[in-house]
Amino acid sequence: MRKLIHLSLIAISLFxxxxxxxxxxxxxxxxxxxxxESIRKxxxxxxxxxxxxxxxxxxxxxxxxxxxEQSETYFLNKSxxxxxxxxxxxxxxxxxxxxxxVAISYAAFRILNHRYEVSPGYKKSKVIIDxxxxxxxxxxxxxxxxxxxxxxxxxxxxxxxxxxxxGWQDGSNEEYFYTNLYYEPVNKPLILKNSGVKxxxxxxxxxPLAFEKFIDQSGNELAGNVPEFLGPEWGKVLPFxxxxxxxxxxxxxxxxxxxxxxxxxxxxxxxADGSLNEEFVWNHSLVSVWGSHLDPDDGVVWDISxxxxxxxxFKNKNYDLEVLQKIYDIDGGDNSTGHPYNPFTGKAYLxxxxxxxxxTRVIAExxxxxxxxxxxxxxxxxxxxxxxxxxxxxIKFEGIYPMNRLEWDIKSYFILGxxxxxxAIAAWGIKGFYDYVRPITAIRYMADLGQSTxxxxxNFHPNGIRLIKGRIELVDKxxxxxxIENQNLNKIKVFTWxxxxxxxxxxxxxxxxxxxxxxxxxxxQRPTFVTxxxxxxxxxxxxxxxxxxxxxxxxxxxxYFPGGLGGFKAxxxxxxxxxxxxxxxxxxxxGTFRDASNQCSLSRIWGGIHPxxxxxxxxxxxxxxxxxAFNFSLSFFNK
Numbered sequence: 001m002r003k004l005i006h007l008s009l010i011a012i013s014l015f016x017x018x019x020x021x022x023x024x025x026x027x028x029x030x031x032x033x034x035x036x037e038s039i040r041k042x043x044x045x046x047x048x049x050x051x052x053x054x055x056x057x058x059x060x061x062x063x064x065x066x067x068x069e070q071s072e073t074y075f076l077n078k079s080x081x082x083x084x085x086x087x088x089x090x091x092x093x094x095x096x097x098x099x100x101x102v103a104i105s106y107a108a109f110r111i112l113n114h115r116y117e118v119s120p121g122y123k124k125s126k127v128i129i130d131x132x133x134x135x136x137x138x139x140x141x142x143x144x145x146x147x148x149x150x151x152x153x154x155x156x157x158x159x160x161x162x163x164x165x166x167g168w169q170d171g172s173n174e175e176y177f178y179t180n181l182y183y184e185p186v187n188k189p190l191i192l193k194n195s196g197v198k199x200x201x202x203x204x205x206x207x208p209l210a211f212e213k214f215i216d217q218s219g220n221e222l223a224g225n226v227p228e229f230l231g232p233e234w235g236k237v238l239p240f241x242x243x244x245x246x247x248x249x250x251x252x253x254x255x256x257x258x259x260x261x262x263x264x265x266x267x268x269x270x271x272a273d274g275s276l277n278e279e280f281v282w283n284h285s286l287v288s289v290w291g292s293h294l295d296p297d298d299g300v301v302w303d304i305s306x307x308x309x310x311x312x313x314f315k316n317k318n319y320d321l322e323v324l325q326k327i328y329d330i331d332g333g334d335n336s337t338g339h340p341y342n343p344f345t346g347k348a349y350l351x352x353x354x355x356x357x358x359x360t361r362v363i364a365e366x367x368x369x370x371x372x373x374x375x376x377x378x379x380x381x382x383x384x385x386x387x388x389x390x391x392x393x394x395i396k397f398e399g400i401y402p403m404n405r406l407e408w409d410i411k412s413y414f415i416l417g418x419x420x421x422x423x424a425i426a427a428w429g430i431k432g433f434y435d436y437v438r439p440i441t442a443i444r445y446m447a448d449l450g451q452s453t454x455x456x457x458x459n460f461h462p463n464g465i466r467l468i469k470g471r472i473e474l475v476d477k478x479x480x481x482x483x484i485e486n487q488n489l490n491k492i493k494v495f496t497w498x499x500x501x502x503x504x505x506x507x508x509x510x511x512x513x514x515x516x517x518x519x520x521x522x523x524x525q526r527p528t529f530v531t532x533x534x535x536x537x538x539x540x541x542x543x544x545x546x547x548x549x550x551x552x553x554x555x556x557x558x559x560y561f562p563g564g565l566g567g568f569k570a571x572x573x574x575x576x577x578x579x580x581x582x583x584x585x586x587x588x589x590x591g592t593f594r595d596a597s598n599q600c601s602l603s604r605i606w607g608g609i610h611p612x613x614x615x616x617x618x619x620x621x622x623x624x625x626x627x628x629a630f631n632f633s634l635s636f637f638n639k
Contacts, residue, residue: 027101028060028409031108034132039374041121044216047231048178050377050424052115057417059111059159063103064410067096072636081238085162092150099152106156109133114164120220171236182255183232196519197444203269206535207441215528227533235429240418241632250433257433260426263617266436266537276452276463279321283611284442288521289471290605291496293332295513296357296583304359305352306591312336312598317620324612339591342564358582362570364524364607367600376541377420380548384416392563399557412555419547419629426621427543436537447492447518458490471495492518500527503579510579523608526578539610542601542618549597550626559592566590
């Protein structure tokens with residue numbers, strides 16, 4: 001369980017209905033908070049939760065749009081991907097705004113109970129769902145879907161019923177709990193209690209991990225010790241705004257994989273002529289090198305204010321090695337220039353000097369969405385809510401059109417939900433087809449082969465890892481790692497985060513950085529999690545985050561957070577999950593929504609989850625998705 005956290009933008013775990021029912025909160029916000037709580041109590045299934053967030057947001061939007069003559073519904077009386085949901089125009093007597101709230105609440109209540117009834121935390125989620133519904137004064141026993149009677153509650157039930165039925169045939173395989181229909185891994189599991197890596201049939205492909213106990217990122221223990229690939233066939237799910245012009249149907253192993261925004265193949269281990277591919281080596285080696293940035297005692301201090309970090313603008317869709325090396329600094333971070341001043345105050349941002357090792361560890365955990373969190377798509381809804389609640393934010397759609405809080409929440413949730421749903425489909429379609437290796441497998445595999453830098457040095461192998469002085473070296477006879485009987489002589493060692501072996505008490509110990517055998521390299525993750533149970537390429541975090549950043553930029557009409565500054569506080573020795581830290585209070589700050597998104601992307605390299613080649617394509621695909629989702633949504637507004 002995560003230690004006590006103070007985050008200025010993340011919703012508290014205990015749901016306060018008196019707060020949500022205050023004059024500052026809309027009924028849409030209430031139900032958005034309820035689904036976020038339900039996600040936190042479910043398995044860590046970002047694809048499934050993106051779909052649920054979208055379907056809830058679309059249901060609430062339709063329940064709102066029925067009562068607006070200038071808006072088009074999304075599901076009602078429309079054919080989405082050939083599936084038609086009929087709706088007969090009906091008069092609903094009484095107060096329009098009250099009728100809207102009734103329809104929204106019944107739709108949300110029914111969808112949430114349906115979608116989370118198989119969640120491991122459903123008993124707790126149901127209490128929250130039911131309490132929200134009863135606090136609004138509604139009757140859970142009213143089940144009619146005959147909206148033509150003019151009853152808005154029946155309308156809400158009908159909307160929920162229709163979307164639930166739509167979901168049975170949308171390609172998600174909800175009927176069989178979203179299980180895979182045909183994907184099978186080609187590699188045998190990596191047994192984590194052993195050193196090195198074995199069971200590799202194809203080093204370019206994803207390898208499952210074998211745990212003694214697997215606990216997902218939401219803190220749920222899963223049955224079995226080898227979790228299967230989550231969502232490799234998710235590219236088949238019916239999207240929101242993804243276009244057929246961006247779709248390819250690719251084939252592998254006799255099966256088809258729909259892929260949107262195909263970024264092409266990631267770098268393979270060997271080139272066509274059989275020689276070692278420098279792109280592959282550099283990308284995965286950089287992950288272990290960045291692991292050396294996770295020590296707060298190394299004396300490196302960074303300015304993590306928007307003045308020191310952020311303002312990266314990169315649109316080149318060429319991901320070759322030369323381009324990546326210019327963006328990702330071997331000493332950490334990217335080549336962003338920072339912002340010269342805050343455009344809202346006209347003054348320079350104040351410096352925010354912190355140990356690099358605290359910053360990197362905090363963002364690795366913050367963006368990982370660990371225990372008690374809401375997975376990346378839900379995380380961006382908390383950021384949207386933070387923006388909406390900010391004292392410097394004025395509710396104007398696109399920064400131009402004033403609207404009340406309910407309309408703002410309804411429309412912004414609809415757009416963001418659609419973008420997150422599309423991001424899941426695009427990213428996981430790519431993950432499923434390319435089935436690309438994760439760093440824990442790649443780093444150990446290359447190190448097991450040996451070093452490929454100098455044929456005159458010991459342990460040479462033409463396909464081994466490249467040596468980097470001070471970062472990746474050979475164990476010599478005087479090295480403490482050599483072993484009592486010199487059993488580790490000439491093995492590969494890496495200077496990086498030392499791992500869980502050096503943490504006896506998570507409340508008092510931290511592993512620090514030092515030399516370890518590469519065969520024991522470990523990502524900066526919990527020992528019961530290690531690496532997400534799906535392929536790396538492309539990064540889901542990068543795709544979700546950039547799509548969300550584009551949506552927030554467009555709906556607010558400004559690329560900056562309200563007042564020019566957003567962020568959160570991680571409290572000294574209270575925030576980190578599996579080791580002590582941070583060593584001081586850390587205030588993470590962002591100038592723009594894209595700055596937050598880019599920070600999320602970099603955090604996954606420090607977390608040992610993704611190499612740069614997973615990250616950059618995800619960012620650029622996410623940008624297209626966010627912009628497309630926004631523009632597509634506008635076609636439903638103000639008709």
